[in-house]
Structure formats: C-alpha cells, structure tokens
Amino acid sequence: VDKNSQRLTIAIQKSGRLSKESIALLQACGFKFSLHEARLLAHSSNQSVDLLRVRDDDIPGLVMDGVVDLGLVGENVLEEVRLERQATQLACKVQRLRALDFGQCRLSIAVPKEEAYGGIQDLDGKRIATTYPYLLQNYLQQRGVSANNAILTGSVEVAPRAGLADAICDLVSTGATLEANGLVEKEVIFRSQAQLIQRPEPLSAAKQAIVDQLLPRIDGVQMARE
Numbered sequence: 001v002d003k004n005s006q007r008l009t010i011a012i013q014k015s016g017r018l019s020k021e022s023i024a025l026l027q028a029c030g031f032k033f034s035l036h037e038a039r040l041l042a043h044s045s046n047q048s049v050d051l052l053r054v055r056d057d058d059i060p061g062l063v064m065d066g067v068v069d070l071g072l073v074g075e076n077v078l079e080e081v082r083l084e085r086q087a088t089q090l091a092c093k094v095q096r097l098r099a100l101d102f103g104q105c106r107l108s109i110a111v112p113k114e115e116a117y118g119g120i121q122d123l124d125g126k127r128i129a130t131t132y133p134y135l136l137q138n139y140l141q142q143r144g145v146s147a148n149n150a151i152l153t154g155s156v157e158v159a160p161r162a163g164l165a166d167a168i169c170d171l172v173s174t175g176a177t178l179e180a181n182g183l184v185e186k187e188v189i190f191r192s193q194a195q196l197i198q199r200p201e202p203l204s205a206a207k208q209a210i211v212d213q214l215l216p217r218i219d220g221v222q223m224a225r226e
C-alpha cells in the first residue's frame with residue numbers, strides 16, 4: 001500500500017463471516033468494485049477508493065499503524081488486538097467511526113455439560129482454551145480469578161474433550177457448536193458487532209472528503225434496514 005496515495009484505502013476481511021456484508025455495505029454506499037478472487041487489492045471504478053482484502057486479525061493493526069485509512073472489523077478482534085498491542089507497547093489507537101449492523105456475536109466461557117458450575121470462581125486454577133487470551137485475561141483479572149490459558153488458533157471447542165483444557169472461551173452465535181461438543185455457555189465476556197474504524201492520524205483533505213460523504217450514506221443504509 002502506497003502511503004502517499006490519495007486513494008482512500010479500506011481494509012476488509014477477505015473471506016469469512018464479515019466479507020459479504022462488508023462489500024455489500026460499501027456497494028450500497030455507492031462504491032463500485034470489481035473483485036478478483038486472487039487479488040489483495042481492489043480498485044473502485046467510480047471513486048478514489050481501494051479495498052485491501054486481508055485476514056480479519058490483521059485489520060486493527062493495519063489501521064492503528066496507519067498502513068490503511070479505514071477498516072471494517074469485529075469489535076472482538078479490535079479489542080483483542082488493542083489489548084495485545086497495549087501490552088507490547090505498539091501503537092493501539094484508532095478512531096471508531098460507526099457501529100455496523102452485522103457481525104453480531106458474543107465471546108463466552110463454556111464448560112463441559114457434566115461439570116458442576118457455580119460461578120466464575122470455579123475456574124480459579126483451571127485451564128481455559130481460547131483464541132482470545134487478552135480479552136479472557138482482562139475479564140478474569142477484573143474478577144480476581146487466575147486461570148491458565150491454552151492459546152489455540154482454532155478448534156477451541158474440542159479442547160476439553162481432547163484433555164487440553166477444563167473450559168473454553170470462544171465466539172458463540174447460535175450455540176450449536178457448543179452443543180455439538182457437549183459444552184454449556186456459562187459467562188458472556190464480550191458482546192460484539194462489526195465496526196468501521198479509522199487510523200488515528202488525520203486524513204488528507206481529499207480522503208477526508210470521501211469519508212465525509214461515506215458516513216451519512218452508511219447511516220442512511222443502516223437506517224433503511226432497521
């Protein structure tokens with residue numbers, strides 16, 4: 001990404017649960033894109049806007065470092081990356097422009113259904129498998145619980161059965177995955193939806209003008225869907 005470019009760069013998830021709705025929202029706001037599966041970058045044909053399509057985990061950091069101007073990402077990932085970068089002294093500021101009306105989910109702690117559960121204190125000294133170690137640690141610390149984390153990058157829901165952990169902390173939407181793995185949701189630690197974020201440093205006048213045009217369009221699109 002050329003930092004001196006006058007084209008506004010927007011990072012979105014390449015393929016996953018936010019991709020379709022991210023593109024649909026930008027298209028509903030009047031931006032035309034032709035997307036090629038293999039390409040990282042997609043130019044708008046009618047605006048000075050480029051889409052950068054990456055893994056969702058990379059979006060907050062790219063915005064915080066000012067590599068891209070805007071990003072569409074789940075608050076869960078935004079907050080996890082923010083806590084991680086805060087702990088490691090990397091830039092962790094962003095401007096939150098809008099909450100978006102998609103990507104709703106929650107990050108929850110679940111335990112095997114045969115385990116008695118009387119409250120969060122029961123997890124003291126236990127091992128919890130997660131891909132969100134910072135959000136989990138934050139929640140436990142505030143409640144005076146010290147658990148051990150098993151940090152995985154996927155398949156968290158099978159960790160208890162595999163003997164890797166006593167509980168899990170994972171994203172839940174319907175609960176079907178938990179159910180299928182014999183787990184019961186016990187604590188909601190974070191509620192999330194997609195967010196539109198902007199890099200901390202001011203934009204050039206040309207880019208700011210595009211954002212000023214985009215925001216009321218997003219409001220209009222979301223209002224019409226309510």
Ligand code: ATP
Pocket residue numbers: 013014015016017018054055056057073074075076077102103104105171172173174192193194
């Ligand atoms: P990537 O390959 O980009 O890293 P991923 O596997 O980490 O993808 P997805 O499963 O596509 O991520 O989820 C992306 C985001 O969508 C989540 O971080 C969350 O904000 C949101 N999300 C998760 N589950 C749901 C759901 N059931 N419905 C809607 N949004 C969800």
Ligand code: ZN
Pocket residue numbers: 055056057
């Ligand atoms: Zn991801």
